[in-house]
Amino acid sequence: MFFRQLGLSLFTVLMLAGCGTTVVNPVTGQTERTVMDEPMEIAEGKKAHAEVLKSYGAYPDAKLQAYVNEVGQKLARNSHRANLPWTFTVLDSPEVNAFALPGGYVYITRGILAYMESEADMAGVIGHEIGHVTARHGAQRATRQQAAGIGVLAATVLGAILEGAAGLEGSTELFGQVAQGVAAGYVARYSREQELQADALGAEYLARNRYDPGNMVDVIGVLYSQERYAADQARARGESPSEGGGWLSSHPSNEQRLRDIRQHAAAHAGQYGDDGRDRFLRMIEGMRFGESPSQGLTRGQHFYHPDLGVAITASAGWRIVNADDSVTMMAPDRGAALRLMGVPPELGRSHDEIIRQLLKTPQGRITRGQINGLPATHFEGQVAGRDGRAQRLDFTLVTGPRQAQYLLLYLAADAGALQRHFAQLVATEKTFRALTDEDRQAARPWMVRVVPMPRGGFAELQRQAVVSQAQLRLLNGVYAGGRDPDPGPPVKTVVAR
Incomplete structure (x- = not known):
């Protein structure tokens, strides 16, 4: 999500003095020591809420926001902590993600909503996140982190986002790096027991609100299909499937979750109401799918940023990774990449000034020219690496539309990889351009x-769609098996506006 950055205050260390206090857990009824009592949960959650909205942005659809809030408030009223000032927000993010912060702040992305099949499915995701709050899982994590020197806000906010984030590659790259550097990934996950407890609470809250708790099984199935789809896409690119990213990756095994959820559903056997499928589909009709113009749009080998007015095209077979503050064109073997970033105005208005600010005492060769009519300056030189040894540095500065400055940085695993891919790096750089009418x-x-x-x-449905048959099957819950929908009933597709 190009140039979107999370406020640094999320990672500010807020240490608490003393050893905390004791509270009664609303779910278990047991007394537990904590560094975050309920007033602090609410206060810290409120602070973090502003940062989350600044980072992601709320999805600009008042009707959809009101609908999700209505379902969330209904679930919360019948939870173990109905007294909290609950807030439910749809985030403007394509990530398949949901998370919660202490104090009753629950988030669900439009990305995950697209893959839900009914209101009851959506309620299952929200109920799970409510369960994390009612059982005080964020506060428990913050208490564990105190001994490690991680502040309350960093432990709860960073951990909550990472718990549901979409992996290292893509828009959560910054979060992954911070977690590894600050807490060796420890804050990135709830414990196995906490996840299973949140599943159980989600099923209970569904039943209390006359949703079939069996819908929790459907939710896990949707997320498991996401995992299968991502693995298949990786294999198609000739890559090894990752061990998981996204909302499901930090949770216990699918088999155990399915077994436990079926037991919870059986414990709540009864007569339940409509799953709200028709109502849900009406609400997501017209919802944005995938990246938004403000985040930049990947279309095959092309990356377009309509709001900034720029575009770039990756070489054939190269992968585009659209991240928070950059977009990266990565070689198939991952040995080299070209990263495009915006240059903050405070670094200077001219290329020479920016180079001086970046390198202090630049030593290397500077070449001036143009890229598609845009003023460009290429720097090739050396800088001291982390080990103190000289390391080659190649980048190009380009002045784009509205005099905005952009940095195209050459990245390589080693000198050999840079040499192998250098021609493609240059060729990709030369595609950087102001948006054309065709773009x-x-x-x-x-x-x-x-x-x-x-x-x-699905073959006929795909003819008018902008996504593949495989993704259409994923959208409609039959990617990893199941019976195809009969002709006539409503299904989801994706089209260009």
Whole structure:
């Protein structure tokens, strides 16, 4: 999500004096020591809420926000902590993600909503996150972190976001680096017991609100399909599937969760109401899908940023990774990459001034020219690496539309990788350009449409869609097996606006 940055105050160390106090856990009824009592949960959650909104942004659809809040408030009223000032927010993010902060702040992304099949499915995700709050899991994590020197805000906020984030590559790269550097990844996960407890509470809250708790099984199935799809896509690119990223990766095994959830559902056997599928599909009709123009749009080998007015094209076979503060074109073997970043105005207005600010005493060769009519300056030289040895540095500064400055940084695993990929790095750099009319047409945002399933099935549905048949099957809950929808009933597709 190009140039989006989370406020640094999220990672400010806020140490608490003393050994904390004791509270009664609302779920278990047991007394536990804590560094975060309820007033502090609410206060710290409120502070962090502002930072989350600054980072992600709330999805600009008042009706969808009101709908999600209505469902969330209904679940919260029938939870173990109905007294909290609960807040439910749809984030403008394509990540398949949901998380909660202490004090009753619950977030669900439009990315995960696109893959839900009903209101009851959505309620299952929200109920799980409510369970983390009612059982005080964030406060428990903050208490564990005190001995490690991690502040309350860093432990709870960073941990909550990472718990559901989409892995190191992509928009959560910054979070992953901070977690590894600050706490060796420890804050990135709830414990196995906490996750299973949140599952159980989610099922209980569904039942209390006349949703079938069996929908928790469906939610886990959706997330498992996401995992399968990501693995299949990696294999198609010739890469080894990762061990998981996203909301499901920090949770216990699928098999154990499914077994336990089925037991919880059986314990709440009874007559339940409508799952709200039709109502849910009406609410997500027209919802943005994938990246938004303010975050930059990946379309095949092209990256467009309509708000900034720039575009770049990756070499064939190279992968585009759209991150918080940059976009990276990565070689298939991951040996080299070209990273595009915006240059903060305070670093200077001219290329020479920016180079001096970046390198202090620049030593190397400077070449001036143009890239597609835009003023460009390439620097090739050496800097001292972390081990003190000289390391080659290549980058290009380009003045884009509205006099904004951009940095194109050459990255390589070693000198050999840089030499192997240098020609492609240069070729990719040369595609950087101001958006053309053709680019703007290609950069139209995508949205979810709800249409009757055609007689020709997914093959016919795909003819009018902008995503593959595989992704259409994923969107409609049949990627990892299951019966295809019959012709006629509503299904989800994705089209360009």
